[in-house]
Amino acid sequence: MKSSGDNGASLMSIGALAARFGLATHVLRHWESRGLLHPVRDAGGRRRYGASDLTRVATILVFKEAGLSLETIRSLSATAGRAGRQGILRAEAEELRSRIAAARASLELIEGGLNCAYEDITECPNYRRRIAEQVVSRGGAVRPGKS
Known part of the structure; x- marks a missing residue:
């Protein structure tokens, strides 16, 4: 899930993205290491984030507020089929009910x-x-x- 679809327009640094959501930059790096974020890199190797990354960070935060773990969030994003995602969410719903x-x-x-x-x-x-x-x-x- 690279940000290449953002056409290089208004790409932001890790600091700018973190500040936008009130996060520390190490949180975004951690999410990247867990396979949740995939920023593009500029010629100097610095991370650059676009509009799709903004949506992705907001999605992660919403799921975290709902009590989902980073592993579950990663699994949801990596699961292609609706049935697979529903299975993951069914298990989470049962755990939440408990x-x-x-x-x-x-x-x-x-x-x-x-x-x-x-x-x-x-x-x-x-x-x-x-x-x-x-x-x-x-x-x-x-x-x-x-x-």
Whole structure:
């Protein structure tokens, strides 16, 4: 994915591109080393970025904000078929659903503690239920509310 389609018009340096997105130049170099960016080089060997690179950096940032790893982003860009890309995204969606479920469970426990009338959070029914579930899931048995 070279920038040669930009016809040399308004090519920018690595510093200019990095500044445009509020990134350090080493980030762009790292992305290049991971196969995410492919800048053209001028006669002196310096990287030059065009309009397609602007789009590519914006795309990487959007995917990173969505929680995708650099490897997943690279795989998405390297996968030619729609079915392949959908497979990658399906796996990412499932992982995200799992993280969301874990975050909801964490929030429930924390909010239960905030709303607990007991002096000791370990005496709260919500906390005791979660502890009992943890013990049972690990192969033991315990009754909520009993020590």
